[in-house]
Amino acid sequence: MTHEILSTHDLTVRFGGHVAVDHVTCAFRTGELTAIVGPNGAGKTTYFNLISGQIPASEGRVVLAGRDVTRASVSARCHAGVGRAFQLTNLFPDLTVLENVRLVIQSKARRGFSILSTAASQVALTERAEAVLDRVRLTAQAGQKVSALSHGNQRKLEVALLIALDPLVYMFDEPTAGMSVDEAPVVLDLIAELKAQKDRTILLVEHKMDVIRTLADRIIVLHNGALAADGAPAEVMASDVVQEAYMGRDLAELTA
CATH class of the missing domain: 3.40.50.300 (P-loop containing nucleotide triphosphate hydrolases)
Known part of the structure; x- marks a missing residue:
């Protein structure tokens, strides 16, 4: 309903x-x-x-x-x-596609950069980010810097970031x-x-x-x-x- x-x-x-x-x-x-x-x-x-x-x-x-x-x-x-695609673009153009998605997932989970973060939690964040990239067909571009993406892949990344934000x-x-x-x-x-x-x-x-x-x-x-x-x-x-x-x-x- x-x-x-x-x-x-x-x-x-x-x-x-x-x-x-x-x-x-x-x-x-x-x-x-x-x-x-x-x-x-x-x-x-x-x-x-x-x-x-x-x-x-x-x-x-x-x-x-x-x-x-x-x-x-x-x-x-x-x-x-409220999630709007362009709100989330160009967060970190010099970081990789995977790193950008992982940062959104980390923010959503309200985890900051901390020396107390366990290795297991970091692995879990990366795995979730990789799953999002697979969903938007950007796995092959995971290691590319955002600034180097084609226009079409930038639009797909916008969707990936929204999905990560949930x-x-x-x-x-x-x-x-x-x-x-x-x-x-x-x-x-x-x-x-x-x-x-x-x-x-x-x-x-x-x-x-x-x-x-x-x-x-x-x-x-x-x-x-x-x-x-x-x-x-x-x-x-x-x-x-x-x-x-x-x-x-x-x-x-x-x-x-």
Whole structure:
């Protein structure tokens, strides 16, 4: 049975006289993947920034697992269970891929660098990190420095770091952007695996309608910063208002 884990209440942000996100009230449930769509400039990434704490809200609230986190920092929200891919990139570009993942696992376990750490615990951390890398198909790159990774492998590492963090809410903002045709399916398969676990909440900003059709349990549409539609994919896609005013031909093609 799903339950509400994250919600926004009249969430609003203004930049000067421009309202970028306009009183958005929405709840997200465990086990559900919600695609957030809308035309360029609709406020999708800004809404993500408000949820994850990159920018402060002008009005409204963000509630995570029953706790008001509206004024909490990015790191505090991260520790509370909000995981966003780019938050975790470039942590240590001069360390290896394996070392980066191991550090996130260590942080999650709240272990610091300590001379009292046992060799067994360090081995366990490394084994867990190796398992995550195997899951994202980065085992061969484990010894490479992060700064030397290809763009596609950097995106896979973002997912690896999120998996290592094990948040309550996974936030993906166009996760396959800039990836090759060969690389993109790996990341999409990983998101599908996370969804199949049914124990986490996933938010996905995506422009590719075939990706949305494959993964989404629910679609919300933002337009001019406001919530324009919210519902099951078939219901939202069938809306004439959404097709004509917000998504245009791409969405119409999806329902054909």
